[in-house]
Amino acid sequence: GAGVSQSPSNKVTEKGKDVELRCDPISGHTALYWYRQSLGQGLEFLIYFQGNSAPDKSGLPSDRFSAERTGGSVSTLTIQRTQQEDSAVYLCASSLGTSGIEQYFGPGTRLTVT
Amino acid sequence: SQQGEEDPQALSIQEGENATMNCSYKTSINNLQWYRQNSGRGLVHLILIRSNEREKHSGRLRVTLDTSKKSSSLLITASRAADTASYFCATHTNAGKSTFGDGTTLTVKP
Numbered sequence: 001g002a003g004v005s006q007s008p009s010n011k012v013t014e015k016g017k018d019v020e021l022r023c024d025p026i027s028g029h030t031a032l033y034w035y036r037q038s039l040g041q042g043l044e045f046l047i048y049f050q051g052n053s054a055p056d057k058s059g060l061p062s063d064r065f066s067a068e069r070t071g072g073s074v075s076t077l078t079i080q081r082t083q084q085e086d087s088a089v090y091l092c093a094s095s096l097g098t099s100g101i102e103q104y105f106g107p108g109t110r111l112t113v114t
Numbered sequence: 115s116q117q118g119e120e121d122p123q124a125l126s127i128q129e130g131e132n133a134t135m136n137c138s139y140k141t142s143i144n145n146l147q148w149y150r151q152n153s154g155r156g157l158v159h160l161i162l163i164r165s166n167e168r169e170k171h172s173g174r175l176r177v178t179l180d181t182s183k184k185s186s187s188l189l190i191t192a193s194r195a196a197d198t199a200s201y202f203c204a205t206h207t208n209a210g211k212s213t214f215g216d217g218t219t220l221t222v223k224p
Contacts, residue, residue: 004156033212042202042216043157056211091156102147103204103212105156 002026004106006092012112013082021077021109025094032075033093033103034067043091049075050097082113120203120218128223133190135218137203138183144208146179148188151200151217160188160201195224 005024013019025032034046045059049069060066064082069075079086089110093103121136137146145164149157163170163179163186170177176189190197200217 035214043204043214045211045213048211056209058211089155093157102159102162103157105149105158107156 004092004094004104006090006106006109008109009107010110010112012114015084015113016081018078018080019082019111021079021090021111023075023077023092023094023106025073025075025092026104027073028096029094029104030072030097031095031101031103032069033095034075034077035091035093036061036088037091037108038088046077046090079111082111084113087111087113120201120215122218123216124219124221126221126223127193129193129195131193131222133193133197133220133222135188135201135220137186137188137215139186139203139205139213140184141205141207143181143205145206146177146186147204147206147212148175148177148186149202149204149214151202157202190220193220193222195222197222 007022030051032049035043037043047067048056064080067077089108091108093105095101095103119138127133143165145162147162148160150160151157161172161175161177163177174191179186198221200219202214202217204212204214206212
């Protein structure tokens with residue numbers, strides 16, 4: 001079956017604009033994660049969805065960031081009023097459940113804010 | 115700061131040599147996983163070691179976990195040029211949250 005897909009693969013936007021990044025997890029995976037990775041850096045946890053539970057939003061860097069997961073499947077990460085420091089690769093991962101089961105990563109969306 | 119911290123930040127070796135990377139963490143974990151990343155894109159899962167395990171093997175990979183020292187190591191034996199990549203450790207809690215370190219960049223020279 002298909003792996004985790006993300007769209008767009010690249011996004012260039014002007015400072016101040018809003019952007020939406022999409023993640024399609026592997027079918028049947030109940031857990032979905034969003035991470036941010038700046039050039040040459042590690043992964044920064046943003047948000048975690050598990051089934052119908054309230055998401056863990058503890059990693060979102062500001063209130064300009066929000067995420068939704070509709071129907072327990074597709075997720076959208078929205079960044080409002082983008083800033084240059086938002087430029088990074090945004091990675092999505094899904095897994096079968098909690099307790100740190102292996103995560104399957106998408107290819108990421110490279111966001112550039114000019 | 116990140117819970118997991120890899121050491122060294124960068125490692126350069128000759129093909130055929132062994133590569134050892136270390137990871138330290140701060141809080142109690144359910145398990146620790148190692149991932150590999152090529153070209154700054156998606157990560158690929160390599161191996162998982164649970165908190166009650168001390169050592170695990172998978173092919174040319176050997177992972178150790180010392181929960182008393184809150185540290186783990188990844189050993190790649192008989193390295194190949196194709197092993198060139200960034201390697202990340204990730205710690206996972208019972209709540210499901212995962213935390214990645216900053217990674218070790220491994221270069222294997224042919």
